[in-house]
Amino acid sequence: MGLLLTEDEKMLQESAAGFFADKAPVSQIRALRDDRDATGYSKELWLEMSEMGFTGVLVDAENGGFDMGFMAAGLIAEQMGKNLSASPFLSSSVLAATALKMAGDKQAAKLLPEIVSGKMVMALAVDEGGKHNPDAIQMTASPSGNGFKLNGKKSMVVDGHMADQIIVVAQTDDGLTLFVVPTDAKGLDTERTIMVDSRNAARMVFEDVEVTGEQVLGEVGKGADILNTVLNAGRAVLAAEMLGAASQVFQTTNDYLKERKQFGKIIGEFQALQHRMAHLYCELELARTSVLTALTALDKNPKSAGPFVSMAKAKLGSVAKLAALESVQLHGGMGMTDELDIGLYLKRIRVAQELLGDADYHIAQITK
């Protein structure tokens, strides 16, 4: 049923846990933030992730990857969530890799090996407004010569500030179409946006950006099918990342309750606090199950996994938020300080919650 990890999956989980705790602990994102790093992640880490095989987790062997599936991608992301490890894993190794793999065309054969090697970073430009809404894409791709001209704007392009290539979703007369566009294309204006979690995205404005027919990913007008699976892959991996982050703040808080003394007592003795933690424990167990189920459903059949992924993303959206909020409150004044890592988790969870649809969005999706 996928509710229990296999031996291989447990091994992957362990090696990812060791790797991120060692190579990309929370202190790394803190340092990147304080140094106002231009990339926003450690390039060295990214190459090491490539050596570990993480960048190619969803890429088939023909293109240099390891084809380990969505469960594996989720297990890696969970450990990234625990350590708040920043990297273009979501944008490049999950979203772009899934899109290329599904298109399975010449571009895929060219670009996938470069994603695996970590030499090239790709990002997905889908949303345009203030909230995730792939049904409201207005960017146009109008015929021009034997190619198209792209016009419109994109927001929250995760890692778009430093990506080499962008997968852009636009409307053609035949329907939604995906294009691969280099970030130095003429007419493309990119503004780096540093987000609350110290990670980066971009706002992009396309003004008559010319693309050839060869830059179409998959078929013209058939972008919706690819996009749907790509987004679901991203959502499930984000849910797994949130699970890691939420479990970590929960653990940190539980440890703190066993240490901190007030009124001559360890504060963990107070029933008011115990009950909040015990409730959160239950919610986290349900959250874990929902992530495992969503990843399993994706591995089984990405086309029918939508409802499971939405349930997991919605559940994690609310449970991870609860974990972060409880963590700040139960740490008292210390939870408000930048010195503690709690705030960094609160911020990352807020971003991950919003990315690719918050709980409200996914509840509405399920209802449809």
Add this chain to the structure above:
Amino acid sequence: MSDLEQFRAETCAWLGANCPEEMRTPMKRETDGCWGGRNWVFQSEAQKLWLERMAAKGWTAPSWPKQYGGAGLSRAEDKILKQEMKRINARPPLLSFGIWMLGPALLKFGTEAQKMRFLPEICRGEIRWCQGYSEPNAGSDLASLATKCEDKGDHFLVNGSKVWTSYADEADWIFCLVRTDNTGKKHHGISFILFDMETEGVSTKPIKLISGRSPFCETFFENVKVPKENLVGERDKGWTIAKYLLTHEREMIGDSGNLKPVAQMVAELGIIPDAALQAKITELTIDEWAFSQTMSRMLAEAKAGASLGAKSSMLKYYGTELNKRRYEVMMDAAGYDGLEWESERSNDGELARLWLRTKGNSIEGGTSEIQLNIIAKHILELPGT
């Protein structure tokens, strides 16, 4: 064909041939179930036949050993049987505290003579049990129970009272926690005994609940003589059995695995929810799904046959709170119709009565707050006060 596939095929065929049509319709109310026992009046020939056939097969307690009336099914086979029964909407042949609660305790702590005496009768639905745990002054603080049990040489003498005894007025026997020693700590000196409800000195008084129904009683013991061979486990050490049984009870109360999804219940009311109600239903649907999957995961994680331990508190807490939420949403959905109390249209206020009944879910078998205490202590290892 693998052994399990073979078992599924045989089970499917047997159920198809032996489950009466009348027993393949949903139970409309709790009282539609078959509780068995000395005084049981079968509601139909089909109900009687179904119980007899299932009992003969050992399938009223499928996982119990054959010599005690079960069928000795493995966990996987038991699951297949449940699935196949669900597939044809078969009603459970027997609702029984003997099977759900006393049986597991006897299997673990009973003597061979006790097992042989009671378990086969339980499986055949010939004896109906009630549970004597809570007392007027021992609710959440169960271990402070005070029903006195004195050793009178050739018998025990029991004096005291119990409360919240489910169906005590209809039960044949009671399994009961009594105090055999009050000189030490409160967890010490508790014993687990069994006796016939027809013994002189036993009386019951139903308690009317807010639902208008009386599934619980007050139970009084005045100089009740109990044979000594009816002591289960060691004298003064009954708390271990009590805890073991509570764990079973929690898993059972928390088990919403077979509950109808709230979305389906709302649809059956014939109501088309507006957007706000629909969002509430969907949110609940997610939790129903995540909870039932979590239950499967935890059972899979616990080694075959092993108890879930403190995790059963999580299932009890979450499952019962979830069920309360489900019925609040049902009442929201039903609107004015859900408020009808006495009418044929409303099946005499069935929904309202069920809604009221769920309020007890998070109280009986250890309150939600007690479950949270257990999680905090045993799983989170937070210090005690």
